[in-house]
Amino acid sequence: MGNLVLIGFMGTGKSTIGKLCADRLGYGYFDSDAVIEAQAGCSITQLFARQGEAAFRSLEKQVLAALSARSDVVIATGGGAVQDPENATTLRANGRIVLLTATPECILARIHDAATRPLLANAPDPHARIAALLAEREAAYRRAAHHGIDTTDRTPEAVAEDVLAWYRKEDC
Ligand code: S3P
Numbered sequence: 001m002g003n004l005v006l007i008g009f010m011g012t013g014k015s016t017i018g019k020l021c022a023d024r025l026g027y028g029y030f031d032s033d034a035v036i037e038a039q040a041g042c043s044i045t046q047l048f049a050r051q052g053e054a055a056f057r058s059l060e061k062q063v064l065a066a067l068s069a070r071s072d073v074v075i076a077t078g079g080g081a082v083q084d085p086e087n088a089t090t091l092r093a094n095g096r097i098v099l100l101t102a103t104p105e106c107i108l109a110r111i112h113d114a115a116t117r118p119l120l121a122n123a124p125d126p127h128a129r130i131a132a133l134l135a136e137r138e139a140a141y142r143r144a145a146h147h148g149i150d151t152t153d154r155t156p157e158a159v160a161e162d163v164l165a166w167y168r169k170e171d172c
Pocket of ligand 1: 008009010011014033044077078079080081117118119
């Protein structure tokens with residue numbers, strides 16, 4: 001039935017929920033940001049600082065293509081991954097895509113240190129920056145996703161149950 005792919009803004013729980021889902025499905029788990037860091041040999045923050053966002057996006061595209069070629073894996077993507085429609089097409093070709101959402105307030109509360117997130121690091125008002133990025137990305141997220149689940153004020157376990165219930169139903 002293809003891979004299970006989690007997309008959505010930073011702080012929506014993609015990694016935590018992805019790991020829970022992979023454990024329960026007996027699937028391998030991949031966090032595309034972690035794969036990028038391993039390949040680049042530095043953190044995402046350092047990659048942005050040293051080579052710029054374009055270099056990060058190019059590596060992200062290669063990594064998503066390689067991960068999509070695998071079978072029976074859960075892939076947690078970076079928050080900007082599907083802004084590139086080619087990435088969305090690649091992920092959809094061999095996967096079912098769940099969009100995780102949350103309110104800007106909830107996202108800000110979950111992102112303890114905005115300084116470690118390159119896209120928020122220099123924002124004088126991180127809440128406003130989150131709201132602006134969400135508005136900018138909303139359409140691409142919706143276009144890429146097969147299904148959406150709101151994670152606001154919910155535990156990762158409860159959200160993972162919902163993701164799995166939907167994913168298993170898709171198999172019928
Ligand atoms: C990004 C989100 C980050 C990471 C990079 C860019 C974005 O991933 O890929 O900093 O464009 O929203 P998380 O969503 O896992 O924080």
